[in-house]
Amino acid sequence: MKKLMLGNEAIARGVYEAGATVATAYPGTPSTEITEYIAKYDEIYSEWAPNEKVALEVAIGASVGGARSTCAMKHVGLNVAADPLFTAAYTGVNGGLVIFVADDPGMHSSQNEQDTRLIARAAKVPVLEPSDSQECKDFTKEAFRISEEYDTPVIVRLTTRVAHSQGLVELGERDSIPLKPYVKDPGKYVMMPAMARKRHVAVEERLARLSEFSDATTLNRIEWGDKKIGVISSGIAYQYAREAFGNASFLKLGMVYPLPEKLVREFAAQVETLYVIEELEPFIENNCLRMGIEVKGKALLPVIGEYSASLIRERVLGQKQEKPNSIDEEIPVRPPVMCAGCPHRGIFYVLKKLKLTVTGDIGCYTLGALSPLESLDTCVCMGASIGMAHGMEKARGQDAARKTVAVIGDSTFIHSGITGLIDIVYNKGTSTVIILDNSTTGMTGHQDNPATGLTIKGEPTRQVDLVKLCQAVGVDRVRVCDPFDLAEAERVIKEETAADEPSVIIFQRPCALLKHVKLSGVLRINTDKCTRCRICMRLGCPAVVDRGTHIEVDPALCVGCDLCTKVCRFNAFERLGGGKCVVHRS
C-alpha cells in the first residue's frame, strides 16, 4: 500500500518498521514531526526530553540496554547533543542507535545555517542522506542495520525540503527485533582514558570498514546518461539536479560519509565534466579535491541558502530565465508576527515603553525583535538570554542590570535556561529574568514539556513547578503575574529590575492557539470615540488595522484579548454583542 507521507512521517514509519522501541527528542523545526509521528505508534516508547543532550543520552542508554533506539533534533540541537555524540562514537552501540538531524538551508526557521555533515565527520559517525519520503523510510531501516553491524551510531541527515515535503511511500510490516541482552562491558562503555584509547583505535578501524561498505552499498548508485556531464549529488540537491541537467549521468549518494571513494573515481573517470551539486558546505566537493579529482561546485554555486533547479540552470548551465510578466513593484514584506491574543505581546509593549535592554531567546517571543515592538536586543541560542544578561551586568556594572532583563519561554527555560539562572545566583549577579510561560512549546507547533504537566502522549505527569525551581536555586524574589494586566506588569518589572538581587518574573497565560483557550470575543472600534492617535498600533496586533481613513478591528483575526482596550485612552474599543461580527466603518 502506498501512502502520501511527509519526510518526517516516513522516518517515523521507518523507525516503526525497523522494530525500534525507544524514541526521544526535543522539538525543533524542521525535525519535530518525526517524534510526533513516532508517538502515534504504541509499540514504541516515546518522550519529549528537556533538551537534545538529555534526549541523546536517553537514546544511548536505551541502545546500551539492548533496544533499537532513536533521537531526533534540528541542526543546532546537535550542538547541544555534541558532547554525548562524540563519545558515543567511541562506545558504539548494543541495540541500533540512529540519530535524525534536520538541517535548515535558507533558515526558514533557524538562527544559523550550519551543515551537520561537518559535525558528523568530526565525530566520525556515518551519515545517510535521503532525497525523498520513500528513501526517508528505507534509509532509516538500513541505518539501524548499519548501526548494529558496524557497532556505531548512525546519523540520518535531512534538510527542510525533505523533512517537510510529502511523497509516496510503500508501507511494510514491522520487524520483530528482540531486545538484545545487556552484558556489563566497562572496556566498551566506560570511557576513561585507558579504555577510550583502545576504543579510538576501534573507531578508526570501523571507519575504514565503513569506507569499503560505502563503495559496496546500493545506497550509492550510478545512473548512467549522457557522459558529457557527470553530476555527484545527494539529498534534495539531487532532485534539483535531476530537473536541471536532464539526461546527464548521476552518481547519487545515499551515504555521504564516509564517501564511496572507489565509486567516485570510477564515475569521474568516465564523464567529461564533473559537477558536485550540494547545498551548504562543499563537503563532497572537498573530499573529491582531496582525492585529486577535478570537480566544479562552489565556484559556481553558493554556500548560502537553498538551491533550486533554476539556480543550477542559471549558474552552471548559463540558462537565464525570462521574467514572465510586467508587474513590477515593491511588494510589502509579510514577516511572521505574534498572533492576535498572544500573551507575549503586552510584555514587549511594556519593555519597549520602559526602554529596557532585553536579552532574548529562541521561540515565538523572538518575534518581539520586529517592528513595532522592537524590544529584543539579542538572540543567539537556546537559553542564551540569561547568561547574556549576566554577562552584560559583569561587563557594564550593576547599573546596567537595573536596565536589563532576560526574556525566555517556559520550554526554553527548562531546555537550558536553568543553568544560566544558577550562574547568576552563584556568581552574585542581580539580573532580572522574565519567563514567558505560555504552557506549551509554541513555535514548533505546541509540544508538551516538563512545565506543562503532560507527556508526549498527553498523559498527566508530575509538573515542574517553576516558582519552586527558581527558589530552590537561590532566587528569593520570584513573582507570578498575568501578562494581560499591563499596569501590573509594568509595576512589577520596574520593581524587580530596581532590586539589587537576582529576580524572576513568571508571566503566566496559555498560548492563544491552544484549543482550551477561550477569550472573550471580537472587539470593534467606535469611530466616534477613536481619535486616530494610533497608540493601539504600537501593540503590533495583526487584528488592529489602519485603513487610512479609520482604524478598524479585523473580525476574522480578533480573539478579544483586550490589550488594545487597555492602551486606548479614549475607550474607543467595544465588545461586539456576542452575535454576528459586523465591522463598523466610517
Added chain:
Amino acid sequence: MRSTSIMIVGVGGQGTLLTSRILGNVGISTGTDVKVSEVHGMSQRGGSVVTYVKMGEKVHSPVIEKGEADILLCFEELEALRWIDYAKKDASIIINTQRIDPMPVITGKAKYPENIIERIKAEYKNVVAVPALELARAAGSIKAVNVVMIGVLAKKTGIPKEKWIDSIRKTVKPQFVDMNIEAFRSGYNL
C-alpha cells in the same frame, strides 16, 4: 502525462497546510506520482506561506519555480501579487478577495498595493476572483475559506467531484465534514 503544478499561497494560519493535504490525497487517487512541499515553523505565525503540489508520472523536485505553476491558488490578494511570477502565462489563477494587512502596512511603513486583481487580470487571461470569506461564512465557518477555494479549483481540474469530496472526508475532523462539504460545494458551483 505532463505534470501539473499547483501553488497555494496565503498568510500563515489561513489553512494552506490542510489544503495541500486534501490536494495531495486527490493526487494519489488519480494514480500519479505526487509531491507536496510545505512550510512549518516560523512563517506559520502570520507570515507569507507557500505550498507546492506537483503531480505527474515522476516528480523530482517538490518545489515549483517561476513561470512553472499551472494553477495559482491565492488565499489573499497581496500574496497573489507577491507570487504571481510563479504562474505560467496561461495558468488558472484563483484569488480570494480578502485583504490581510502585513505588519509594515499596519505600522504605516508600507502601503498595501491598490487594484491588485485588475492588474493581474491585465497580464494573465485566466483569473477568477472569489469572495471566499463570505462564502465560507455562509457555509458555517470563516475557517472554511480554504475549502471554498478548493471547490473553485476542483471545477478547473477535470478530476471528478466525488474524489475531492472523498478526500475532504478523509482529511478533516469528522465533526466538520458536513460544513466543509457545504463550503466545497459553494466554491465548486460558483
